[in-house]
Amino acid sequence: MKEITIQQNKVLDCIQEYINKTGFPPTRANICKELGFKSPNSAETHLRALEKKGFINIESGTSRGISLVNPVEIEENGFPIIGLVAAGSPTLASENIEKTVNCPPTFFGSGFDYFLRVKGLSMKDAGIMEDDLIAVKKTQDIRNGDIVVARIEDEVTVKYFERKSPSIIHLQPANNDFSDIEINLEETELYIEGKSIGLIREN
Amino acid sequence: MKEITIQQNKVLDCIQEYINKTGFPPTRANICKELGFKSPNSAETHLRALEKKGFINIESGTSRGISLVNPVEIEENGFPIIGLVAAGSPTLASENIEKTVNCPPTFFGSGFDYFLRVKGLSMKDAGIMEDDLIAVKKTQDIRNGDIVVARIEDEVTVKYFERKSPSIIHLQPANNDFSDIEINLEETELYIEGKSIGLIREN
DNA sequence: TAATATACTGTATATACATTCAGTATAATT
């Protein structure tokens, strides 16, 4: 965005205030009245300058055809999106972070830690589709039926959690094309990264 | 807020969409073009009715002097959640708003207008489950395969959109337990409230 | 039965508005 002069900034502010106050943009005459100009051409030339510099759009031949070009919102501390790779643990290392999503920490009721981008359709019948973002809360407080992010040896997967016995865990997909994974904790290492407490889909 | 007729609701939606699209309110002629009216007075009378019922303000003698009384979505990045009721149009009237969700307007790429809480499982195979919140963008720019919020006569539903011929539209569920809805536009009134551009699930 | 609200078409018109042209003047570039 190019430089802006003091007068042009006044005009830009004037437009913003006018829209906030009335709900629609000002005419040239409105701007003149607000800023004390005596000729509509004073507003006109400032508007042309603002358009040229990319701060506003002007719809030609249209009354009040001014629209603000909103600058990109400031990216505050958002939540990271982590890609779910077939092998490897989803770490918060920066190289694994696709981008960050700006939303309140309490977006899904209780707090969560990161978003995980889902690959595959193994949880299709639970309404979790390819490329969905599941909100993951890092916790070991897992109950039967929870959707968990589990790491078996080096492979990360999203499944329903079902404890059959103290040492036998079933990880169940929500898709008939996939089979249950039975894990004997005495033979195989299982680590629960966390559980899904919400979902976002960007179409 | 008083009752609103279907036609008046169309005009209200039209105004909102126009502002979203252009940044400034429509003229009478703009509304006529969008909704297929042939006389500017058609828009005029609807506007007067909407003003009388308190949905809009009209600044007399002013071009494009229409302002929305209830621009809920502008309030601090809060987007309203509207319940999907079997009968009736999802309006932004305050009594229909469950609560508001705080998230950036560009959360799903392009802008959207409100969240609709989904009832039933007719879009189950598209990963849309009961009580999910779909992000609805009010628009008439619909393409085959889009997930739309449609109103057939007085019933609101979420389905895939498929235009079979200029006057035949299929609304397809994503669930084998449900059947396609075939609509002949010459016999049945169909109004597209908007399309789904994203989804949020709160577990 | 009369009155009112809804839902339109169609014509007409005063004016609100965008936009161009003609100037004046100052400061910053090239």
Next chain:
DNA sequence: AATTATACTGAATGTATATACAGTATATTA
């Protein structure tokens, strides 16, 4: 020294726009 951007006044003009008026028609309310 010439050009360009900024910062205005003032007048003129075509048209974009609001809005009234005249109809037609149906449904609802008092």
